[in-house]
Amino acid sequence: MSATAHIPERELSERPSGYSGPNLSPSGLRLVPHALADGVHALMATIPPKDNNGLVVGWDAALIVDAGITPEVSGRIQGLVAELTDRPLRFLVNTTYHGDHTFGNMAFPAGTVIVSSRPNKENMGDLDYEKQVRSGNMYGDETLLDAVTQWRTPDLVFDGFAEIDLGGRVVQLWHFGPGNGPGDTVVYVPDARVAWTGNLLCHAGIAHMLLQGGPEPYIGTLRRMKEALPDLATIVPGHGPSGDGHAAIDTLVAYLERLHDEVLGAVEAGRTLEETMETCTDPWAEGLDPELSAALARYRIPQDVARRGMLDLCRNLHRLNVLATYRLYTRP
Numbered sequence: 053m054s055a056t057a058h059i060p061e062r063e064l065s066e067r068p069s070g071y072s073g074p075n076l077s078p079s080g081l082r083l084v085p086h087a088l089a090d091g092v093h094a095l096m097a098t099i100p101p102k103d104n105n106g107l108v109v110g111w112d113a114a115l116i117v118d119a120g121i122t123p124e125v126s127g128r129i130q131g132l133v134a135e136l137t138d139r140p141l142r143f144l145v146n147t148t149y150h151g152d153h154t155f156g157n158m159a160f161p162a163g164t165v166i167v168s169s170r171p172n173k174e175n176m177g178d179l180d181y182e183k184q185v186r187s188g189n190m191y192g193d194e195t196l197l198d199a200v201t202q203w204r205t206p207d208l209v210f211d212g213f214a215e216i217d218l219g220g221r222v223v224q225l226w227h228f229g230p231g232n233g234p235g236d237t238v239v240y241v242p243d244a245r246v247a248w249t250g251n252l253l254c255h256a257g258i259a260h261m262l263l264q265g266g267p268e269p270y271i272g273t274l275r276r277m278k279e280a281l282p283d284l285a286t287i288v289p290g291h292g293p294s295g296d297g298h299a300a301i302d303t304l305v306a307y308l309e310r311l312h313d314e315v316l317g318a319v320e321a322g323r324t325l326e327e328t329m330e331t332c333t334d335p336w337a338e339g340l341d342p343e344l345s346a347a348l349a350r351y352r353i354p355q356d357v358a359r360r361g362m363l364d365l366c367r368n369l370h371r372l373n374v375l376a377t378y379r380l381y382t383r384p
Contacts, residue, residue, distance in 0.1 A: 063185070063233070063263035064379065068329070068371040072364065074101045074291065076152045076186065077193035078125050085136060086294075089244035091221065093136055094288045095129065100351060100358070101291035101365060103152050105129055106248045108241055110218025113142040116164075117239050117248040118290065119156030121186070122199045126156030143167060143216055145225060146206060147237045147250025147290060149175040151186040155196070157204035167216070168206040169227040171235030179203040226280065228252075229273035230265045238277065245285035247297060253277075253287055255295035256303035257341030258362070259369035262376040267312035274301050274308075292362070293347035307335060315377040325378050332374050336366045 067073075082098040083105060091109035103125075106117030114137050120126040133141055141161070146154050146168040154176065157166055176182075183200060190196050214225040224240040232251035239248040253274070254260060262270070278284075284297040310333060318328040340348075340363050348358045 062181075064372075064376050065185075066375060066379065068368075068375050071372060072368050073189050073372075074365055075191050076102060076121060076189040077191055078102070078121055078195070079193050081125065083128060083132060085132060088246050088286060088288075089241070091137070092241055092244040092246055094246075094294055095132060096288075096294070097291075098351065099353065100293065100348070100362065103290055104288055104292075106239065106288055107133055107136060108218065108221065108223055108239075109137045109139050110221035112139065112219030114139040115143040115145065115216060115218060115223055115239075116141060116160075117145050117288075118147055118153040118250070119144060119160065119166075121152040121155050122195055123156060123159035124195075124199065126159035129156070130160070139218075143218075143223075145223075145237065145239050145248075146172055147239065147248060147252070148172060148233050149182075149235060150233065150251065151182045151196075151200070151203075152189075153250065153290060155183075155186075155200045155203070158200070158202050160204075165208060166204065166206045167208045167210070167214070167225065169225075169235040169237045170209040170211055171227070171230075172233075172237060173206045173209050173235075175233070175235060176203055176205045226277070228276040228280065229269060231270045231273045232261055233264050236273070238281075240281060240284070242283070245283050246288065247281065247284055247286070248288045248290075249297075250290040253297070253300050253304060254289040254291060255287075255293045255344055255347055256300045257344035257366075258289075258292050259307075259336070259366040259373065260304060261369055262373045266377060266380045267308040267315075271305055271308050271312075274305050277301060293344075293350060295343075295347055311373060311377055315374060316381055319378065319381045325375065328378050329371060329374055334367065334370055336363055336370060339363060340366070 083095040086094040093107040095105040149172040226238040236252035287297040
């Protein structure tokens with residue numbers, strides 16, 4: 053049986069029984085700048101797993117990573133840029149097509165050039181559908197439906213690799229292949245050894261979502277990333293705490309390899325989805341990885357709440373991954 057089926061045009065709409073996904077509502081969200089190098093700032097959401105952003109500054113221009121889920125959030129991001137630099141905001145990079153990273157595009161000035169991978173732009177064609185999908189993660193917050201009236205798509209696209217010169221600082225854009233989605237874009241600052249990874253790669257120990265692909269293509273993407281960025285030190289994911297880049301890659305590859313082996317084995321043994329759910333290893337059954345727990349301690353929220361919330365999320369995302377992989381491997 054081949055387990056490397058094509059990437060679905062739309063993400064999986066099915067969810068496991070009792071599933072609870074990440075809360076992406078901007079309600080209560082604050083973005084706090086963390087300087088990772090001179091002119092390199094992680095804009096970290098105070099309530100994980102709400103969206104993080106980034107700012108990279110050169111002599112001539114500034115670049116923002118991801119736009120926020122609503123125009124109001126985009127305005128907050130631009131306000132932080134104005135506080136942190138007097139360089140003109142000339143570039144905005146979308147790491148994925150998902151609306152929580154791109155709906156804020158509409159609130160950036162016309163002179164700000166939006167850049168992303170070609171597959172991301174190709175998936176930004178149906179605003180109503182995307183709003184419907186992301187509304188499932190708003191938990192009663194109706195602002196998304198009213199505030200987002202257009203979906204501004206990238207002005208420039210690239211395929212595998214591109215560079216943006218900000219003046220004295222080059223920012224690399226990479227598309228290593230499909231992962232969480234078909235167009236995951238990594239924003240890498242070589243002189244700081246920092247990468248913004250969007251939904252492709254989170255802190256080691258956080259579950260990732262398989263919504264438009266399978267484990268094997270994802271593994272190939274991560275291995276290409278590790279080979280291409282040997283000096284990578286820190287990742288700033290789209291959601292959750294920052295962390296060690298290569299440790300995150302290794303942990304996710306190991307998880308995806310086991311997920312592939314266990315689900316494919318269950319399918320070949322003729323097990324039902326429910327039986328497969330029961331037999332697949334849950335890496336979070338005993339709790340969170342200690343290093344992830346330590347990373348969560350940086351957030352100014354009660355740590356038992358933070359750890360319990362992340363643990364619940366990881367276990368829910370794992371069940372979603374088992375379901376998505378099972379459906380992929382049983383597709384006619």
